[in-house]
Amino acid sequence: MKIADRVLKLRELMREKGIDVYIVPSVDFHQSEYVGEYFKCREWISGFTGSAGTVVVTHEMAGLWTDGRYFIQAAKQLEGTGIQLFKMGEPGVPSFIEFIVENIKKGQCVGFDGKVMSVSQVNDLKSKFQEDIKINSDYDLIDMLWTDRPDMASSKAFVLDTKYCGEDIQSKLSRIREALEKENCDINIISSLDDIAWIFNLRGNDVKNNPVNLAYAIITADKAILYIDDRKLDNSVEEYLYENHVDVREYFEIYEDAELISSSEVVMMDFNKTNFTIYNRIKDVVKIINRPNPSNLMKACKNEVELENLRKCHLRDGVAVTKFMHWLKNQVSQEKITEMSASEILEGFRKDQDLYIEPSFDTISAYGANAAMMHYKATKDSDATLKPYGLLLVDSGGQYYDGTTDITRTFVLGECSYEIKKHFTLVLKGMIKLSKAKFLYGATGTNLDILARQSLWEQGIDYKCGTGHGVGFLLNVHEGPQGIRFQYNSQRLEEGMNVTNEPGVYIEGSHGIRLENELIVQKDLKTEFGQFMKFETMTYVPLDLDGIIPELLSEDEKEFLNNYHRMVREKLSPYFDESEIDWLKEYTREI
CATH class of the missing domain: 3.40.350.10 (Creatinase/prolidase N-terminal domain)
Structure with a gap:
């Protein structure tokens, strides 16, 4: 069935069951961010493949609510479905719960599968109803329609x-x-x-x-x-x-x-x-x-064994990503490379590393304007061929027996405009400012988020996502409760927590830039004013000097970058051959 036909069939079932509004979230029975094939009900009913979103269907309309990471992607994937896009967080856009409250009438019924709605969501829904509204949590209506639904996963523990x-x-x-x-x-x-x-x-x-x-x-x-x-x-x-x-x-x-x-x-x-x-x-x-x-x-607070294993894990992962960078820079003008084939080559470099299991998420390999979609995933239809100009954004990670990694690098493939290089440098400035942060114990990621955004904000630019998230240990690549984001987060940054640092610029129809390292929260000096904290960087991959305008960096920022590149060169050199080391020296040179 086409998406529009699926929605019509769902409405027929809703009438049969006495349901006026039906909610289809993205999660599984455990409120997971990423789900197995069996649980992709929201994708099945809407055609939208992003990891986050909620579909609400009434007898008159259908809507998808998703966040700023997916606005561009969702708009494209919803074309022709009859499903309206609601851009969460935008001025004047109601939440899906607010929409239901505003549009449901006395005596009507809201339905959903209670196993995929959290207690918080249902309590929030109930608390906002002013009139006699019924709730039915008994039916998985999508299951009744999805005739070729995959089985629930059954991998070995x-x-x-x-x-x-x-x-x-x-x-x-x-x-x-x-x-x-x-x-x-x-x-x-x-x-x-x-x-x-x-x-x-x-x-x-x-x-x-x-x-x-x-x-x-x-x-x-x-x-x-x-x-x-x-x-x-x-x-x-x-x-x-x-x-x-x-x-x-x-x-x-x-x-x-x-x-x-x-x-x-x-x-x-x-x-x-x-x-x-x-x-x-x-x-x-x-x-x-x-x-x-x-x-x-x-x-969230990694112990000393985990932290030491993570450092080793990130070193091997850094070898893989840097070897990929070397290959990409040398081959982009010599052979046909696409977004998908580049991703496969990177996967091959990771497979060469000890203790590697699998990617920690689907690699985002996005060339040119595709990179403006934060969570773009190349398909056979969209798989762009790389050219020796512009940018390739690669957000990737690995699952290893001794840890989980998450890293983004944006690679300069050749000629690009001054505006693009300026944006690249502004993103780098934000990453460096956050990396260098010294802060009093008790600070949250929300207190620090402005460090990553300030240089962009000064130019009237922002990105519609958080700056950083925790990362599991051979676990989910997105882990809480800590995070670095503009939106309020009450969790203090504790010693031993790890968090990503990934500011970006996303210009629809033109380009996207993201630079991401992982950080470890550590104790710094203690004074009469209290315990101060700092970050240790544990990602070891060059930041592409071809994209930087040195004059836009302060002396402190240049010093940080030079010290970081010196550390990368020292850690990676033992794993590279002579020709690779010459290249590595060039891409970790002082500026």
């Missing part, structure tokens, strides 16, 4: 050795139980896949590029229960869980066990990460406390 992650399962469970006791809670219900992977030191491949298993967990003072399809567990994993006193139950049994929770018990769950159906199954008399899972902050 594997145990991550403590030589990589630095802390065993018993230690983690003990810390979580201490946190529960401190909050006077008896039960922690955990739905988020990366938290579960971290707690149990298990990894899998149920979500492309995200090494997690579809699972739920319940932790009490004396029990740890893992809800997972037992076909994912081989004998060694079963033995590991048994030895660590972890009860294993069937994946969907979490819903039955939620109904059995005693009225005398206090439950802790994260309303943003728990689906409404689990919450709805718990008796009304049970006290439920909405808190981030204790594991969320524990996971």
Whole structure:
């Protein structure tokens, strides 16, 4: 069926079930950002392939809500579907919940699959209704229409050795139980896949590029229960869980066990990460406390073993990306290279590195105007041929047994305009200012975000996304609770957290530039004014000097860049042959 026909069929089902408004979010049963093929309902009903967005269908209209990363892409993919684009965050644009509240009438019904709507979203929806509005969370209407829907993922789980992650399962469970006791809670219900992977030191491949298993967990003072399809567990994993006193139950049994929770018990769950159906199954008399899972902050603060492994991991990843840069610079005028073939070559360099598993997300390889779409993904139809002029933006990363990487470099392929070089230099200035930051403990990423944007703001330029995010350890490439963004984030930057630093410029129809390093939060000097903090850069790849206008850099910025390039050259040289080293010296030279 065409998209427009799918929407018509959905409306027929809505009438049959007595539903006036139906919501289709992007997530799975665990509120994950990236989802397996089975859960791509919003993509199926709309044709929009971005990772974030919500579709709302009424009997008269259909709309897609998505954020600034996807405005250009969504507009193109929605053409001819009859689905209206709502640009989240833009002046005068209501949220999808505000839209529903404004357009629904007394006595009508809002429907959704309760397993893919968070408790927070449903509570927010309910709180805004002023009249008698019904809610039906029982139906997955997309499942009734999607006749060739893929099966749910069933990859094998594997145990991550403590030589990589630095802390065993018993230690983690003990810390979580201490946190529960401190909050006077008896039960922690955990739905988020990366938290579960971290707690149990298990990894899998149920979500492309995200090494997690579809699972739920319940932790009490004396029990740890893992809800997972037992076909994912081989004998060694079963033995590991048994030895660590972890009860294993069937994946969907979490819903039955939620109904059995005693009225005398206090439950802790994260309303943003728990689906409404689990919450709805718990008796009304049970006290439920909405808190981030204790594991969320524990996971974000990497231990010394993880940090040392990450540095090694980033070094090997830097070798791969720099060898790609060398190849690209030398071959772009010699052979046919496309966005997709360049991405495959980069993947080949990563495969040559020890402990490599897979990409940490789908590589963004975007030439020219395509790079103006922040999360562009080349297809056979859009796969541009690279020319010896303009820019190629490559945002990529790797999953390794000893860590996860995320790096963006924008490569100058040849001649480009002064405006493009100016934009490149402004992005670099923002990256350097954030990298150099010294800040008092207690600061959040929101306090620091202006450092990355200031040089752009002075020229009337901005980018419609955050500046940085946490990164998991052989886990999701986007990890909280920390972040660096203009929008408010209350999480303090703690020692051991890692965060990306990735300002950019995106000019529709012309070009896109993003430069990204990963940083580690460290303690700096302590004075009578308090504990000061700083960043360590752990990404080791040259920043393309061909795109820089040196006169636009301050002396401090030049010094930082020269020191960074000296470090890159020293770390990478042992892995390069003589001709590559000559090239490396040229691209890490002092300016």
